Amino acid sequence: MTKRKNHSPEFKAKVALEAIREEMTMAELAKKYGVHPTQIGTWKRTAIDNMASAFSKRGGDPGRVDEAQIDRLHSKIGQLGVERGFFSQRLGSVARSARQKMVSKDYGLSVRRQCRLLSLVRSNLYYQLKGESAESLRFMAIIDKQFLDTPWYGSRQMARYMLRQGHKCGRHRVRRLMRLMRLVPIYQTPNTSKKHPQHKIYPYLLRKLEINRSNQVWCVDITYIPMQRGFLYLVAIMDWYSRKVLSWRLSNSMEAGFCVEALNEAIARYGKPEIMNSDQGSQFTGFEWTQALKDADVAISMDGKGRWVDNRMIERLWRSLKYECIYLNAFETGSQARAGIGKWLAYYNTERPHSTHGILTPHEAYDRKTEPMRLAA
Template identity: 75%
Template structure:
């Protein structure tokens, strides 16, 4: 029987720091340190959430607990016992992957007991995925390039394309890889967005709207960025009127955090737009994303089912970025990818004229028109 590993806080902090730097994929970090990718993701989130505690005032006196609070805690213990029993017998539970993420080796409860409460087998916790094979990464590159040429291809048509070109990649593998790359065909079809079943979907606000000035409407989208040994995800915030990329972030996971960081940067640099439009992806319907927009008093708009035309501007950005930068350089590491994309986006914003505005670049088009002054209430 394999002995359970107990990692030191210093080791966890070092691994979490490398994950935060986004220079390696979770699969590469797992291979380097011998830790499950899910566990690395948990350490990464914990490090980000607890970062503020490093700046708390030292020497603060601990809070005193009175008798009433003790009685309240005893009552809470009884409630938790009932809830624990309910959890063990609940028929509607989260997915297996979500329940596996709930298990913590540092918890006071033993792993055996946690698995029993979550109806998991302990053996499933120690399975270490090997990441995508070299063959799958090669297929993903082929699919990504073809999708830029024929964005209406679904998994069936893409599988036919692969077969005609002598690639041994069947429809089920094509479908899984397209989902992993977040590729959705642009034809009218229900449920085209990977929305979260418990998240609110906001109404679409752009129907028949004339968009004629900067900071009137912003949009955001996520795309897959291939590298020589793995892949990353890229999110970009774009001004709808002039196509200027206001901010962007790379990440080795699909958590909403890197999207929120990009949005906060855009708000800090350029102020708040009147409307922010996205698809119904779970990153853009999460509570943290919505809270930031609500606090900035931004109207939230979301594409309807099958409304693929609303993303056409940023999809063209992805096509140009991949053909003019990503595919030409075949970056090896996250740091190289980040530097290459930063250089190309600076060129796109500042030097490359956009057809929508004639000879003006997105930077020049963004600066040429200002928002009308708002009268005080």
């Protein structure tokens, strides 16, 4: 029986800090330190969640406990009992995978107790996913590039393409990799994605809506960015009318946190939109994202099931970005990818005229109040 490794707090902090920097993919960090990617992700979240406590002020001397303090403590105990009941009821709307990520061996409570509070089966915590092999990463890059040329390819047609190119990659493997990369063909399918049954799906609000001004509608999406070793995820928020990219973030893990960061940055810089449109991915149906939009008083719109065309504006951005930047540069680190993508997006916003607005760039169209001058066909 393999003996479980006990890593020191210093080692965990070192690995978590490298993960927060996002210079390397989870696969690279796992290989470098001999730790499973899932464990590194847990240390990363724990470090971020506990970072604020390092700057909190220490309380004064406890002094003597008097009757008033005892009454306050009793009152606090009663309040915690009510809050725990509220917490238990609300917990049912949180996906099991999200609740599993909340469990931490470094926390003050035992794992058994944490699982009981989170309504989890403890044995399920010890199942660990295997990282993607070098062959799978190579197949993902091939599938991603072909999908940009033929976005109507489903798993069957993509598997036939792979076989014709001499790659031993069956349909079930292609389907799994396409789901990992969030690639959905443009035609309507019976079941294009698995979503949590308790997550609310909002209606599509843009049907027959005339979009004629900036900040009327924003759209958001996540795409897969291939690297030399592993991959990263990119989220971008775009103004639908002008096609301007308002904010973006890179991450080595698929969580809602980096999406919310991009949203908060866009609202802080440009104000809030009337409507935010997204697909039905778990990052955009979860509590963290939808609550951020509700707090900002933004109407929530979601694409129809399998409706790639409903969010076509930002899908077109991904094609341009990958052909004009990603595939021309073999990014090795997160900082290189961040610098290269940032440079291309700055060019896209301020120098590259968009066909929808004639000779105007997205930045000029965003600031312009009148109808743009269009080029003759």
